[in-house]
Amino acid sequence: MTPATEPPTPTALKPVRGIGLGGGLAANILNMVGIGPFITIPLAISAMGGPQAMLGWLVGAVLCAYDGLVWAELGSAFPRSGGPYHYLLHAFGPARLGRLFSFLYLWQSLLIGPLSIASGTVGLAQYASFLAPDMKPWHMMVVAAAVCLLNTALLYRDIRSIQRLSIGITVVVVAACVWIVLSGALHFDAKLAFDFPEGAFKPTGAFWMGMGSATLIAVYDYGGYNNVCMIGEEIKNPSRTIPRAVLLSIAIVALLYLGLNLSILGTLPWQTAQKSDAVVAEFMQVIYGRWGGVVVSILILIASWGSALVVLLGFSRVPYTAAVDGRFFKPFATLHPKGRFPTVSLLFMGGASAVACFFSLADLIAVLIVIQTLFQFTAQCVAVVMLRRQGPAQPGQFRMPLYPLPVIVTIAGWMYIVATSQPRHIAIGVAMLALGVAVYLAQSRREGAWPFRLPAWRAP
Numbered sequence: 001m002t003p004a005t006e007p008p009t010p011t012a013l014k015p016v017r018g019i020g021l022g023g024g025l026a027a028n029i030l031n032m033v034g035i036g037p038f039i040t041i042p043l044a045i046s047a048m049g050g051p052q053a054m055l056g057w058l059v060g061a062v063l064c065a066y067d068g069l070v071w072a073e074l075g076s077a078f079p080r081s082g083g084p085y086h087y088l089l090h091a092f093g094p095a096r097l098g099r100l101f102s103f104l105y106l107w108q109s110l111l112i113g114p115l116s117i118a119s120g121t122v123g124l125a126q127y128a129s130f131l132a133p134d135m136k137p138w139h140m141m142v143v144a145a146a147v148c149l150l151n152t153a154l155l156y157r158d159i160r161s162i163q164r165l166s167i168g169i170t171v172v173v174v175a176a177c178v179w180i181v182l183s184g185a186l187h188f189d190a191k192l193a194f195d196f197p198e199g200a201f202k203p204t205g206a207f208w209m210g211m212g213s214a215t216l217i218a219v220y221d222y223g224g225y226n227n228v229c230m231i232g233e234e235i236k237n238p239s240r241t242i243p244r245a246v247l248l249s250i251a252i253v254a255l256l257y258l259g260l261n262l263s264i265l266g267t268l269p270w271q272t273a274q275k276s277d278a279v280v281a282e283f284m285q286v287i288y289g290r291w292g293g294v295v296v297s298i299l300i301l302i303a304s305w306g307s308a309l310v311v312l313l314g315f316s317r318v319p320y321t322a323a324v325d326g327r328f329f330k331p332f333a334t335l336h337p338k339g340r341f342p343t344v345s346l347l348f349m350g351g352a353s354a355v356a357c358f359f360s361l362a363d364l365i366a367v368l369i370v371i372q373t374l375f376q377f378t379a380q381c382v383a384v385v386m387l388r389r390q391g392p393a394q395p396g397q398f399r400m401p402l403y404p405l406p407v408i409v410t411i412a413g414w415m416y417i418v419a420t421s422q423p424r425h426i427a428i429g430v431a432m433l434a435l436g437v438a439v440y441l442a443q444s445r446r447e448g449a450w451p452f453r454l455p456a457w458r459a460p
Helices: 021-032 036-048 051-077 083-091 093-128 137-154 159-186 205-222 238-265 279-288 290-315 317-324 344-356 361-390 405-419 423-447
Strands: none
Touching: 021 159, 021 238, 021 290, 036 051, 036 093, 036 205, 036 238, 036 279, 036 290, 036 361, 051 083, 051 205, 051 238, 051 361, 051 405, 083 093, 083 317, 083 361, 093 137, 093 290, 093 317, 093 344, 093 361, 093 423, 137 290, 137 344, 159 238, 159 279, 159 290, 205 238, 205 361, 205 405, 238 279, 279 290, 290 317, 290 344, 317 344, 361 405, 361 423
16 A cells, blocks of 8 residues: 655645644644533433443443544555545545545535534534523524634634644643543542432443434544544654554543543532533532633633634645545635645635534534444445555554454444434435435536546547
C-alpha cells in the first residue's frame, strides 16, 4: 500500500506541515470534549433508567477505541486533507467503485459537517440558558447560528495561528474537566452512584434498546478522535503523529468521561440528573453554590465554542480536496491568495452550519450518527481489509494490532447502533444515501465515467 503523495497542483494547500502531536491532540480533544458530555449525560441516564447508563459509556469507549485503530491505520497510509475521501477512493479503486464511495462520502459530508458543527453550537446556546434563564428558543437558535458565523471568520486565516489558539483552549477544557472530576471525588457518595433500580441489568428488549441509545449518545460524545485525519497534509511526520493523536485522544477523553459521569452520579440522585438541562452546572452549584455553577457554565461554553471551531476546520477541507481532484464543483478548490486555505469550502460549511442551528439538538445528534454509521464507518472498515490486500505497509506506517479483530468488532458495533435507532432516523440516512447514488449515476452518465465509461473509440 503506497501512501498518497501531494499532487503538484497550483491549488494545493500551503505545503507547510506545521501541526505536531500537541496540535493534533488539541484538534481531536477539542472536537471530542465540546458541549456533548455536558448535555447528554441526562439523556443517557434517561435512556437506561438509572446509573447503569455507565455501561453505555463503557461500550461506546470500547467501540471507539477499535474504530480508532481503523482510523489510525488509514490516516497513516494516506495523510491527506479530507482523509476518508482518499481512503475510500484508493481502497475501492479510483477508476471503479472508489469513485462512487468517495463521492458518497463527500455527499454525506455536505450534511454531516454542518450537522456536527451545529449540534455543538445549539448545545452551547442551550447551556447558556443557565446564565440567562429568560432566553427563549428563538434566542438560542440565533446565538447558535451567530457562533457558527463567528468561527467561520476566525478560521479565515493561516492554519498555524489556529494551532496556537486550539492548544490554548484545550488547556482550559481539560482544566475544567479535572476541576469537575476532583470536585465530585471529594463529595462522592457510592450509594447515589450505584443506586440501581430493580432489574437494571435484566437482558430484556428494553434493556438492549436502552443500551443502544446510550451507546449512540456515547459515540457522539467521543466523536472527534478522527479530526486530525481531516487535515493530514498539515501534520508533521503524519505516519507517526496521526495514529498517536487518534489513540491518545481516545484514552485521555475516556478517562475524563468516566470521572465526569461518576462525579455527577455520586453527587446528584440519578432521578434528578436525568431531568436536568444543565446537569454539570447544577452539580457544581450543589457543591459550591451559585458561583460554582456560573463559573463552570462559562468554561463549558468556551469548550463547546472551541469544539465547533475545530470541527469546522476539519470539514472545510473535505469539499476542497474533492474539488482539487475534479470530483466536485470547481469553485470549492479556491484558495486564499495569501493564507493558502480553502475559502469557498470554508464559507459553505460555516454558512450551512448556521442554517442547521434551527433544528432540534436531539435530531441533529441522532441523524448525524446514523448517517455516518450506515455508510462511512462501515465502509472504512472494509477499506482497511482491501488496502491490506493491495500490498505490504510502507516503512514507518502504522498497522493495527490483533487484525482483523478490531475491524470485526467495529462493524458489529456500528450495526448494533443502527439496529437500535429510531426508524425515522434510519429512513433519513437511507434516503440520503439513495439520493447520493442517484446524483452520482446521473453525473457519471453525463460525463461518461464509471460505470458508464464509453469505449475508447466512442469517447469524445
